[in-house]
Amino acid sequence: MGRERRDGRQMSKNRLRENVAAYIFLSPILLFFAVFFAFAVGFSVWISFKQWNMLISPIDAPSIGFDNYSSLFSDPLFTASLFNTIVYAFTTTVAILVLSLLIAAALNNIKNAAIWRFIYFAPSITPAVAVGMIWGYLYNPSRGIVNEVLGWLGVPAHNWLTDPRYALMAIIITAVWAGMGASILIFTAGLKAIPQSYYDAAKIDGASRIKMFWAITLPLLKPTILFLLITGMIGAWQVFDLIYMMGANAPASSVQVISLYIYNTAFVNLQMGRASAAAMILFVIVLIITLFILRIFRQGGIESYE
Amino acid sequence: MRRMFWVLFLVSVLLSFAMAKTVLIIQTHWSDFQVNGIFNKAGKLIYPGLKQYTEEYMKLHPNVEIKIREVAFNNYLQQLLVSHMARKGADIYDLYSLWAVQLVNAHILDVPPIDIVNDVKKDFVPASVGGATIRGKIWGIPSEIDDYALMYNKKLLSEAGYTNPPKTWDELVAMAPKLTKYDSKGAISQYGFAFLSGWDSAVVHPYLSLLYSLGGSMFNKNYTKCLLNSQKGVKALNEELALFKEKATNSAGNVFNFPQNTVAMMIMAPWYVSSLKRAYGDKYSEYVGIAPIPPIEKLATVSYTWFFAVDSASKHKKAAWDFLRWFALQVQPKTNTTRAGDLEVNVISVIPPNRVDLRNHQKQLADLKVFIDQLKNAIPEPNVMQGAQIKTILMNQIVAAWNNQKSAQRALDDAVAKINPILDRYYH
Numbered sequence: 181m182g183r184e185r186r187d188g189r190q191m192s193k194n195r196l197r198e199n200v201a202a203y204i205f206l207s208p209i210l211l212f213f214a215v216f217f218a219f220a221v222g223f224s225v226w227i228s229f230k231q232w233n234m235l236i237s238p239i240d241a242p243s244i245g246f247d248n249y250s251s252l253f254s255d256p257l258f259t260a261s262l263f264n265t266i267v268y269a270f271t272t273t274v275a276i277l278v279l280s281l282l283i284a285a286a287l288n289n290i291k292n293a294a295i296w297r298f299i300y301f302a303p304s305i306t307p308a309v310a311v312g313m314i315w316g317y318l319y320n321p322s323r324g325i326v327n328e329v330l331g332w333l334g335v336p337a338h339n340w341l342t343d344p345r346y347a348l349m350a351i352i353i354t355a356v357w358a359g360m361g362a363s364i365l366i367f368t369a370g371l372k373a374i375p376q377s378y379y380d381a382a383k384i385d386g387a388s389r390i391k392m393f394w395a396i397t398l399p400l401l402k403p404t405i406l407f408l409l410i411t412g413m414i415g416a417w418q419v420f421d422l423i424y425m426m427g428a429n430a431p432a433s434s435v436q437v438i439s440l441y442i443y444n445t446a447f448v449n450l451q452m453g454r455a456s457a458a459a460m461i462l463f464v465i466v467l468i469i470t471l472f473i474l475r476i477f478r479q480g481g482i483e484s485y486e
Numbered sequence: 487m488r489r490m491f492w493v494l495f496l497v498s499v500l501l502s503f504a505m506a507k508t509v510l511i512i513q514t515h516w517s518d519f520q521v522n523g524i525f526n527k528a529g530k531l532i533y534p535g536l537k538q539y540t541e542e543y544m545k546l547h548p549n550v551e552i553k554i555r556e557v558a559f560n561n562y563l564q565q566l567l568v569s570h571m572a573r574k575g576a577d578i579y580d581l582y583s584l585w586a587v588q589l590v591n592a593h594i595l596d597v598p599p600i601d602i603v604n605d606v607k608k609d610f611v612p613a614s615v616g617g618a619t620i621r622g623k624i625w626g627i628p629s630e631i632d633d634y635a636l637m638y639n640k641k642l643l644s645e646a647g648y649t650n651p652p653k654t655w656d657e658l659v660a661m662a663p664k665l666t667k668y669d670s671k672g673a674i675s676q677y678g679f680a681f682l683s684g685w686d687s688a689v690v691h692p693y694l695s696l697l698y699s700l701g702g703s704m705f706n707k708n709y710t711k712c713l714l715n716s717q718k719g720v721k722a723l724n725e726e727l728a729l730f731k732e733k734a735t736n737s738a739g740n741v742f743n744f745p746q747n748t749v750a751m752m753i754m755a756p757w758y759v760s761s762l763k764r765a766y767g768d769k770y771s772e773y774v775g776i777a778p779i780p781p782i783e784k785l786a787t788v789s790y791t792w793f794f795a796v797d798s799a800s801k802h803k804k805a806a807w808d809f810l811r812w813f814a815l816q817v818q819p820k821t822n823t824t825r826a827g828d829l830e831v832n833v834i835s836v837i838p839p840n841r842v843d844l845r846n847h848q849k850q851l852a853d854l855k856v857f858i859d860q861l862k863n864a865i866p867e868p869n870v871m872q873g874a875q876i877k878t879i880l881m882n883q884i885v886a887a888w889n890n891q892k893s894a895q896r897a898l899d900d901a902v903a904k905i906n907p908i909l910d911r912y913y914h
Contacts, residue, residue, distance in 0.1 A: 234567045235592030257882070321673040321738045322748075328671070337673035339738035344889050428684045429737060431889050432882040447564040448686075449875040450588065 248457035284367035304361030312425025344434035370404035513576035614839030617791020626795035662734030680739030760835030789864035
């Protein structure tokens with residue numbers, strides 16, 4: 181009995197030592213998380229209830245309750261930015277998912293697939309500023325190749341990046357082109373993980389290629405689709421660079437997105453409190469969408485990515 | 487022995503404090519050759535940039551070290567605010583006067599010494615002094631003054647049968663469609679007129695020039711009311727929209743395509759002249775003409791100012807003002823110009839606001855003659871609180887009108903509806 185007690189105490193000491201060692205090793209990342217996430221988010225929440233312009237100490241800034249939040253929804257530019265972000269996020273995410281899946285499936289069994297994958301992946305590793313500049317030239321009304329090609333098809337020239345009817349869609353097309361590559365690579369990895377025996381069995385049963393795609397490929401790719409859907413949606417909701425680069429000459433209400441609204445509110449209007457409130461609203465929206473997507477997929481049997 | 491060691495150690499520490507250099511940081515939106523100077527092909531310095539002037543000053547004052555912090559115009563205010571908050575602000579700023587209003591309100595700028603204030607009043611053109619004046623006080627030494635004029639492509643005008651630029655706005659609106667060409671796809675390949683766009687001043691300043699030409703005003707005297715949706719404000723915007731209606735321009739027009747001879751006329755500031763001179767080389771005078779903005783009723787243009795100021799949190803305020811005195815006020819006996827004036831004229835290609843530089847750089851300023859002449863008709867843009875926000879609001883409404891999303895009246899009514907609450911907060 182005495183020996184068991186001694187052994188038990190020894191095990192608790194060892195466990196304690198292991199825990200302490202684990203926290204010591206984790207401390208750098210915990211410190212990083214505490215400073216750059218927990219403190220930053222907490223500070224932002226605190227500031228969202230104040231009227232602060234960065235010219236005085238935040239402690240001296242007057243508290244105004246929920247005024248920053250309520251004033252946002254009465255600002256037509258905020259609601260326009262929200263609408264533009266919804267359109268941008270959903271369109272780019274769905275378009276990238278669908279196109280990259282189809283392309284990955286097409287590239288799965290062809291010769292020289294590596295070259296094609298490089299061609300599709302190259303835009304993903306090109307800096308957004310370069311992408312924005314190049315597509316700015318492509319969309320040039322008089323000398324751009326887009327209008328040139330459309331002209332061959334009898335479509336009149338348009339001012340793609342300044343016309344409020346087309347500017348956002350033009351930027352979405354650029355974003356889809358730039359964002360497909362990474363998704364194609366991830367889908368390729370997912371496709372390679374599907375056992376060939378499933379397809380062989382389906383072939384024996386007389387299933388067509390389309391049937392095999394719907395019945396085998398898609399269901400087994402659900403975890404990959406879920407991952408890309410969530411990460412794509414989160415990224416799309418936070419888009420800034422392409423809109424900043426390509427949307428400068430279009431009416432603000434037709435292209436401005438939430439992140440650009442936050443930036444302008446903070447650094448042009450010097451309304452840090454209001455900008456923080458808008459950032460909190462963005463955070464809540466992205467969180468709700470992510471939880472919604474997780475719930476839908478969990479009902480479909482996906483237990484990973486919990 | 488030990489005592490000797492400690493005495494020597496203490497003396498060396500005290501000496502190192504005494505000999506420590508005063509380090510000044512100058513923050514500027516100038517960059518590249520504007521800071522580093524202009525060199526010929528053989529690598530010989532032709533015109534000194536800001537860096538060479540600071541090196542000259544450091545030779546004269548060995549206990550002073552000057553560092554230059556280059557910050558792009560788009561990020562300048564943000565960088566200033568963030569670095570000030572982090573207590574890593576510069577000592578000397580070259581400030582756009584509109585930004586300075588809030589900096590003064592927040593006590594971020596140091597009050598200049600009285601001798602500097604008196605010299606500025608005495609030696610600088612009134613429009614630039616007005617730009618550096620906030621709430622009745624002068625806050626720095628003007629570093630540049632800009633106004634707007636009509637720039638036109640002489641060759642494109644003569645090809646269309648015009649030997650002279652338009653003398654009135656109505657003439658411009660009549661000429662512009664005849665100078666506009668379309669390609670086979672229906673896109674404009676040559677703009678009769680192109681508007682500057684992409685940032686707030688680009689869109690707002692030409693509009694203000696037209697508003698001032700009508701005798702209008704953006705605000706009332708004490709900034710308690712925005713007057714943009716007055717009859718004159720709406721008329722000024724409608725005069726711009728006339729060019730869109732006549733299909734002489736659209737919102738895709740890009741003034742920076744001027745060197746490609748695809749823009750016949752535009753309203754621009756003098757800082758673009760140096761780019762055009764580099765683009766056209768020897769053919770500059772053949773192609774580029776500059777004339778006053780054709781008036782709707784009377785000759786007018788808007789001006790804006792940059793000025794040198796010192797951060798109130800600077801640990802070396804006296805040294806900072808001493809440098810600025812030497813750089814921007816002291817007249818060099820050989821040339822009878824100031825060093826800042828030399829830099830502004832020879833390198834930055836802007837109008838120097840000091841009268842002595844205007845008098846003694848006449849040859850170099852020949853290409854900016856119209857801009858300088860128009861200073862007498864220049865009305866400074868108002869130094870109003872939240873100026874950048876107000877200009878962005880106005881820019882968004884003007885661009886919406888350009889794109890036929892709103893009428894001029896509706897656009898300016900919407901602008902006033904957003905601007906008046908801002909004025910209420912700060913001026914009531």
